[in-house]
Amino acid sequence: MLPELDFGNTEIAFRHKNDSALKRTRFVFSMMQDPFIVKLSTKLTLFALKWHLPIDGILKRTIFWQFCGGESMQECTNTYAMLREKGVEGILDYSVEGQENEATFDAVRDEISRLIDNAKTYARIPITCLKMTGIARFNLLQKVSEKKTLTDAENAEFIRIQGRLDHLCGKAAKQGVTFYIDAEETWIQPAIDNLTEGMMATYNREKPIIFSTIQMYRHDRLAYLDNLIQKARKEGWKVGMKIVRGAYLEKENERAQQLGYPTPMQPNKAATDRDYNAAVRLCVENIEDTAVCAGTHNEASCLLLAELLDEKRINKEHPHVFFSQLYGMSDNITFNLAALNYNVSKYLPYGPVRYTMPYLIRRAEENTAVAGQVGKELLLVNREIERRRR
């Protein structure tokens, strides 16, 4: 037990928000509490964006404000500084999704290259992240994952993807900026895993700087992690692993059902939780040559990692141990861990309002779907509003 770690301390959790910001947060989460309102507003928003209706302003003052740092890297400066002041690293996350052409992929590579410079300049523990579909065409990743023969043009395209990735990982490694590569849908993940393992084998020789991501809602991932740790040890490199539960549960189950293959998902939430915690344990047991980032809003999993560090007498600030939450969610976890000097970060998404919509819709749906998440956020916000009144 760690009596000093109290995720219920709302004073620490919300001291970065003044009263009106706190009330605005309450408003956003109240809206998200009702699945009907979320579904309806998602439909209306997509319609308005399609027909170029002027709704950017209202989005910017509500859901975008809650979950994003700004429309550009510059606009995130204040949020980034606020996080740093409270001992939390901001991981600027360029959240433009669904733009698939070579010019956009190159532009994303260049933006992330600037993020590496930015992190190096401003962060105490610099971290950057990448979604592979930001620099690679989804259908090509799928074709590679299915081990289908590529045409000459596709081969050339894939070589360009490897080039973009290697450029970014090489730069991050050179500058000592930790680099997280996110996990996506299972039918493109084999290609992402292969590319990421290649980067880790190249750049993680001395220390884990490139991180892969595993989604523990998959029933095969614990075995994958175990094998990867053994393989890396044999080959003389270190594993960096962000552990998450996974963001595409419904989509995965629906696809498996439609196409008639067994779902790669766990049978239930308890199995996901069990494997999540087992993966955290496995990384901590191999802490000398494995680095772990617990990317989660689950209090029990965060507490487990903190307790394991305590039990094994591993320093809270050990360079192989990180906690991370998404901006706008679970401030009670982030800021209470930071107050006790754990390595904590927040993904801080940014991008033009209309291009961040896929990300924001995922957040809204996830918050509505994840049992109790919105309720928990609201309870904490209300408790803090009440505490300040007294």
Ligand SMILES: Cc1cc2nc3c(=O)[nH]c(=O)nc-3n(C[C@H](O)[C@H](O)[C@H](O)COP(=O)(O)OP(=O)(O)OC[C@H]3O[C@@H](n4cnc5c(N)ncnc54)[C@H](O)[C@@H]3O)c2cc1C
């Ligand atoms: C810093 C950070 C980085 C992230 N990066 C990624 C990423 O790269 N890729 C990605 O996919 N997601 C990513 N996520 C999102 C993450 O996967 C989860 O969607 C989200 O964090 C909710 O899970 P949780 O552990 O926080 O909370 P919890 O509320 O404990 O768990 C909710 C999750 O449990 C799982 N679950 C729910 N019901 C069931 C069920 N019936 N059967 C099986 N499993 C179930 C689902 O994964 C669901 O999202 C990231 C999250 C964070 C905080």
